Amino acid sequence: MVAGGEVKGNIYYLNEYAAKRLNLKIEKKIKGKELVGLKYISPFDGLSGIKKALGKYEHEVVATDEKILPVSEEEGTGLVHVAPGAGSEDYKLGKKLDLPVIELVDEEAAYISDLGEFSGKNAKKHPEIILDYLKENPEYLFDIVPYTHRYPACWRCKTELVWRVVDEWYIAMEPLREPLKKVTQKINWLPKFGLKREIDWLDNMHDWLIxxxxxxxxxxxxxxxxxxxxxxxxxxxxxxxxxxxxxxxxxxxxxxxxxxxxxxxxxxxxxxxxxxxxxxxxNPWLDAGIVPFSTVSTDNKSEPLYWKDKGEWEKWYPADFITESFPGQFKNWFYSLLAMSTVLENSEPFKTVLGFATLLGEDGRPMHKSWGNSIEFNEGADKIGVDVMRWMYVRQDPSLNLLFGYKVADETRR
Ligand SMILES: [Zn+2]
Ligand SMILES: [Zn+2]
Structure with missing residues (x-):
């Protein structure tokens, strides 16, 4: 529910809770959807970079998609502004509604060119320049109040982050989907379910972000x-x-x-x-996937045989056998090998692949020092004995996770 009311000669439409919180005199209540489609102007429309980014688009009140950008009544100003160039939910909603994306800051969080007095100034170091601008243009300003809210930070060094849109490069994979699936079926997958996992990935893959x-x-x-x-x-x-x-x-x-x-x-x-x-x-998987073509040479460092002597190269391709722990590889290494070989030769890069599962603590969880279930190799070898350890590994079904610990070792010794 939205409430409309008059303050200082202006009529405001706000979420009802916010209007009450602000002690506005409520003139009438209407449904939010009645506002959808209304055009509006914004304080920054005069900047040439904004004009250029907007093109023929006029600002318009839109309905949100609750799955993308849920709107809460309890917090905020009672008005949600969607900036597709400045946040991930906003970006997703903008994609859905085909809203223009306005690029504002560079890698250092400095405003880019064509943004008038803002250009060259740092958005993170000087947030006050936006407020100063609004004070100079008071027709757009209702009030300035301190407000505590969550802010994203780097998980590693805790530096505060600034969200920006960037262009990325992709390889269009749709034309390769069927050829890749055909090549995948020529390979002997161990364990057998590997084939299904790879085909599942290929059925659902999007363009490749590189x-x-x-x-x-x-x-x-x-x-x-x-x-x-x-x-x-x-x-x-x-x-x-x-x-x-x-x-x-x-x-x-x-x-x-x-x-x-x-x-x-x-x-x-x-x-x-x-x-x-x-x-x-x-993306490093580009390098990993091109290995059959880039690294086979007479001395492992000179010009690849693939270019120098293709007849000789063919003796080494496809590889008879590769092996790697499979969690993750159906969309990484196996995938990149398949993609490169399908494009360059339309054939399988390896005849047989043995994928093996991973090693966990004997409680079935990943090993972590803080959980007390991790065992340092030398200590394990001393306490368990290397023959028992070898036996634990060789008798393991590679399609299942190996649970490793002293209890399992005792059972193995018996
Ligand atoms: Zn950091
Ligand atoms: Zn040109």
Missing amino acids: SKKRYWGLALPIWECSQCGHFEVIGSKDELREKALEGWEKFDGNSPHRPWVDEVKIKCEKCGKKMQRIPDVG
């Missing part, structure tokens, strides 16, 4: 034109050398990582302007 906002790591070989947005994926060092406009001499002789690889600029074939490598690094 970028990470980090400095160190696999530098994605994607060059982008800041002028027209055209991008190009570079396939080799030779291709990069041929296309290099500048910076090759700074890169040459170094590994293809930051900062050296970023020195190389190439020419945009659409508009002729300079293209720069994107700052993102790649």
Whole structure:
């Protein structure tokens, strides 16, 4: 229920509880849905960056989706403002309702360009600049009061976080879904249920998120034109050398990582302007998945046989056997191997895979020092005896979790 009432000559529509809390004189009550569709203006609409981001869109009262953004009557101002560029629930609701996303801050939480007096100032260090702006534009300001609320922080170092929208890079997987499933079926999966788990993953997979906002790591070989947005994926060092406009001499002789690889600029074939490598690094599973092609060489370090001598390479491909603990791998290593081999050769990267379960404490929980169920290897070997330990491992059914501890060891010894 929404209440409408007059203060200082203005009529406000607020959640009823908030209106009572603020001691407003309530003129009438209406249902929230009666407001849906009303247009409104916002204090920041004059900034050129906002105008550009909004385009033809006009601010409008929307109905929430309780599953995405539940609205509570007990707290807040009685008005919920949805900012799809500034919070995950807002972003999800914005996606559903097709609302424009306004990018506001950079990696340092400084306001980006085209935001008038805000540009270049830090949103986290100077939250007061928003309040100052509203004080200068009092037609948008009702009141300023201190308010305690939850705020997200880094779980590791407790630094307060600022939410921002970023672009990420994906590989479109839909065209690969059926070819990947065919290749997967050619493999001997041990245990047998591995096949079903992998097919389940492939049936439900979305596009593959391959970028990470980090400095160190696999530098994605994607060059982008800041002028027209055209991008190009570079396939080799030779291709990069041929296309290099500048910076090759700074890169040459170094590994293809930051900062050296970023020195190389190439020419945009659409508009002729300079293209720069994107700052993102790649998901490590890209590296893990390309192993059958990238690392098989005559001496494990020179040019891959896949390029140098494909006939010789074929003798080593597919691998007869791979093994890895399976929790997680159906969507990580097994998946990335399958994806790369399906794209490059449309064949299976390995003939047989033995996936094994994991090791837990004998109480069935993961081992943690704080839970008292973890056993340090040397201490375990001394107390249990290495032959008993070996027997515990070799008789284990690899499809089941191995429960490890002194009681289980005593039973094994008998
Ligand atoms: Zn941190
Ligand atoms: Zn261009």
